[in-house]
Amino acid sequence: MSIELDPSSQLSFRRPLTEAIKETLVIRNPTQLPIAFKVKTTAPKQYCVRPNSGRVEAGQELKVQVQMQAMKEDPPVDFKCKDKFLVQSVAITAERELLPPQDLWATIEREARDQIREKKIRCVFLPPMDHEITQIKEEEEADHHSSRLSSSAHSTHSSFNSHSTVPAPASPVQPTSNDSAPVAAQVHFATSSTGESSDVGVLKRELESAQQTIQSLQSTMDKLQREASTLRQRKPDSGSSSAPMMTAVHLRHEQEGYPITYVAGAAVVAFLVAYFLF
Numbered sequence: 001m002s003i004e005l006d007p008s009s010q011l012s013f014r015r016p017l018t019e020a021i022k023e024t025l026v027i028r029n030p031t032q033l034p035i036a037f038k039v040k041t042t043a044p045k046q047y048c049v050r051p052n053s054g055r056v057e058a059g060q061e062l063k064v065q066v067q068m069q070a071m072k073e074d075p076p077v078d079f080k081c082k083d084k085f086l087v088q089s090v091a092i093t094a095e096r097e098l099l100p101p102q103d104l105w106a107t108i109e110r111e112a113r114d115q116i117r118e119k120k121i122r123c124v125f126l127p128p129m130d131h132e133i134t135q136i137k138e139e140e141e142a143d144h145h146s147s148r149l150s151s152s153a154h155s156t157h158s159s160f161n162s163h164s165t166v167p168a169p170a171s172p173v174q175p176t177s178n179d180s181a182p183v184a185a186q187v188h189f190a191t192s193s194t195g196e197s198s199d200v201g202v203l204k205r206e207l208e209s210a211q212q213t214i215q216s217l218q219s220t221m222d223k224l225q226r227e228a229s230t231l232r233q234r235k236p237d238s239g240s241s242s243a244p245m246m247t248a249v250h251l252r253h254e255q256e257g258y259p260i261t262y263v264a265g266a267a268v269v270a271f272l273v274a275y276f277l278f
Contacts (some may be wrong), residue, residue, distance in 0.1 A: 020067060
């Protein structure tokens with residue numbers, strides 16, 4: 001069986017600590033039997049507890065006054081109080097009812113120490129009330145500012161959403177990089193094909209011109225060959241004064257071989273054939 005404490009974990013003493021401060025500790029008995037209690041502290045000279053021991057009937061509660069003595073000066077703001085209270089309790093059975101009150105705890109500690117229940121409460125020093133009020137106001141202002149920022153952000157977000165829902169004007173579909181690659185390849189191929197076709201056309205025209213030149217040269221060569229044959233077939237007369245001249249011309253043709261125009265035409269034909277084929 002155990003009691004209930006209010007506050008359950010700490011006693012708070014508000015600054016300034018240069019004045020005596022009283023706090024109340026409520027002890028409740030939720031059980032069906034009376035409970036005896038006793039309050040101990042780690043700083044007995046600093047605190048005064050009234051009553052420091054007693055009895056709480058079943059289903060009842062008792063208020064204990066805890067007074068902290070005035071200090072000569074306030075400890076630093078970051079000072080952490082290490083003072084504690086220990087509240088012990090034990091159920092009062094029918095046999096314990098017969099014991100004198102002054103002998104109750106001595107008998108229980110000697111015969112039934114394992115039945116004693118203990119609860120610890122620590123002491124805490126709080127800042128002055130005006131400081132806390134200022135801190136509360138600052139927190140409220142910070143919360144108000146945060147709420148205003150949240151509302152502003154929410155309205156901005158809503159405005160952005162309302163603007164973003166307006167349909168954008170239709171724009172022509174632009175080809176993506178993947179689509180433009182085949183198109184570029186096709187254009188390049190068409191350009192290359194066109195260039196090659198123009199080169200082939202130029203070559204064809206040059207070839208036709210060369211063929212015409214070859215035919216013209218061939219005609220000239222045939223004409224020269226016919227003239228040479230005609231000259232060879234003529235026989236010079238014995239009494240003619242032109243006989244030595246004809247003989248000289250005939251000998252000259254025989255010594256020189258092919259005519260110069262024939263050789264030049266053959267060279268031009270060989271050059272053109274080598275140019276177009278190689």
